[in-house]
Amino acid sequence: MEEQCPVVIDRTGRDIHQENSRLRALGPIARVELPGGMPAWSVTGYEAVRQALADPRLSKDARRHWTAFAAGAVGPDFPLLSWALMDNLATAHGEDHARLRRLVMRGFSGGRVEAMRPSIERIVDRLLDELAGLAAGAVVDIRTSFAQPLVTEVVCELIGVPAGFRDEMLRGGEVNVTTTITPEEAAANVARWRGAMQDFVEAKRRLPGDDLTTDLIAAQEADGARLTDAEIINTLHFLRAAGTVPTMNLLGNTVFALLTRPDQRELVLTGQVTWDDVIEESLRAEAPVAHLPFRFPVDDVEICGVAMRKGEPVLINYAAAGRDPELHGQDAGRFDVTRQSKENLAFGHGIHRCVGVALARLEVRIALSSLFARFPDLRLGVPAEQVEPQESFIMNGRQAVPVLLRPSAG
Numbered sequence: 001m002e003e004q005c006p007v008v009i010d011r012t013g014r015d016i017h018q019e020n021s022r023l024r025a026l027g028p029i030a031r032v033e034l035p036g037g038m039p040a041w042s043v044t045g046y047e048a049v050r051q052a053l054a055d056p057r058l059s060k061d062a063r064r065h066w067t068a069f070a071a072g073a074v075g076p077d078f079p080l081l082s083w084a085l086m087d088n089l090a091t092a093h094g095e096d097h098a099r100l101r102r103l104v105m106r107g108f109s110g111g112r113v114e115a116m117r118p119s120i121e122r123i124v125d126r127l128l129d130e131l132a133g134l135a136a137g138a139v140v141d142i143r144t145s146f147a148q149p150l151v152t153e154v155v156c157e158l159i160g161v162p163a164g165f166r167d168e169m170l171r172g173g174e175v176n177v178t179t180t181i182t183p184e185e186a187a188a189n190v191a192r193w194r195g196a197m198q199d200f201v202e203a204k205r206r207l208p209g210d211d212l213t214t215d216l217i218a219a220q221e222a223d224g225a226r227l228t229d230a231e232i233i234n235t236l237h238f239l240r241a242a243g244t245v246p247t248m249n250l251l252g253n254t255v256f257a258l259l260t261r262p263d264q265r266e267l268v269l270t271g272q273v274t275w276d277d278v279i280e281e282s283l284r285a286e287a288p289v290a291h292l293p294f295r296f297p298v299d300d301v302e303i304c305g306v307a308m309r310k311g312e313p314v315l316i317n318y319a320a321a322g323r324d325p326e327l328h329g330q331d332a333g334r335f336d337v338t339r340q341s342k343e344n345l346a347f348g349h350g351i352h353r354c355v356g357v358a359l360a361r362l363e364v365r366i367a368l369s370s371l372f373a374r375f376p377d378l379r380l381g382v383p384a385e386q387v388e389p390q391e392s393f394i395m396n397g398r399q400a401v402p403v404l405l406r407p408s409a410g
């Protein structure tokens, strides 16, 4: 195959959809250059993404399967290093992955998610009460004043973090999705969080609860040799980030989509479509996890006619896949809640498919329906073009979504 000139990925994530159109024009899998000058592949076509995610020859374990890293050719200043070297179930491969995933899945089973419904409703109601207490005419950022506290509290409930420890939970993980911070900042952030998490796990061991952390500790005690403290902490660290930022994005993106398209909002508020239709269309058109590093072929592979060599970094472009015109037609970029097929891969596919699907859907369904019921006059608080994208090409969200909850009396 002829060598393509790589598309340089914009690390600020200014316009990921426009960038994806350029990538798509190069075929279902395109050569890209990542920040730091790193060559890689971006899988953009829906079918190619589906095949790549189902292909056991694509590993997520950088230490074992990234040729350039093994050869010492990746410097410590490579801006996405912390994504490659995370050490948790999302980067584990083969039997290691299966073992960690089994344990985490146990924490999501047995009706735990459905059992969280009353507490999610309580958190949503409390946050909306706080917003309702603001003066008419006040403009608030729905992301920081509603979405963020909601998703953080829910993940804290899931893993059993007591109220007094939640601020510390907020500090770790989140800033690392920003692709403009330095590797030192990212590392310092993780280090601070790890110390706090070690204290948390020890406290939980002394005082168990009905939560996912207690399940992980119980699994460790049942079979100590197979689950280390570090693995528990890495898993919690990952859950904390994976369980919050994408969910917050889904909520913020959907509010923004409805407030900028009154016809679509009308359809759901008059019951012509369901909140699930709206959420699905949002996942398709605005995948909250946009462009995820990394996978590495363990052998030379060919997917949808594109040959990738063993050990080359591959990114999965969920945002592009959801808007693939081959599947969704020429208007794939249009947000349309009445669309027949809203098929998307926003939660992934195959063995690494998101474990939090049910929880994320539940949270966002409760949050959106309650928000629009409580504030029927909800409007965008600034012109739509002033709503800036999150500084990331990995995640797809807005920095802030300012809204006017109720018009002022005058």
Ligand code: HEM
Pocket: 053, 089, 090, 091, 101, 104, 155, 158, 238, 239, 242, 243, 244, 246, 247, 250, 287, 288, 289, 292, 316, 318, 345, 346, 347, 348, 349, 351, 352, 353, 354, 355, 356, 357, 359, 360
């Ligand atoms: C709208 C919200 C969410 C979206 C769009 C989302 C998206 C994703 C995606 C695309 C993956 C697959 C990554 C891959 O292919 O390698 C993934 C994996 C994962 N997600 Fe989510 N996620 C969301 C919410 C959550 C929540 C609420 C949790 C937990 C509280 C969670 C926990 C995880 C975990 C643990 C994995 C790793 C699974 C594995 O590697 O086996 N996610 N998520």
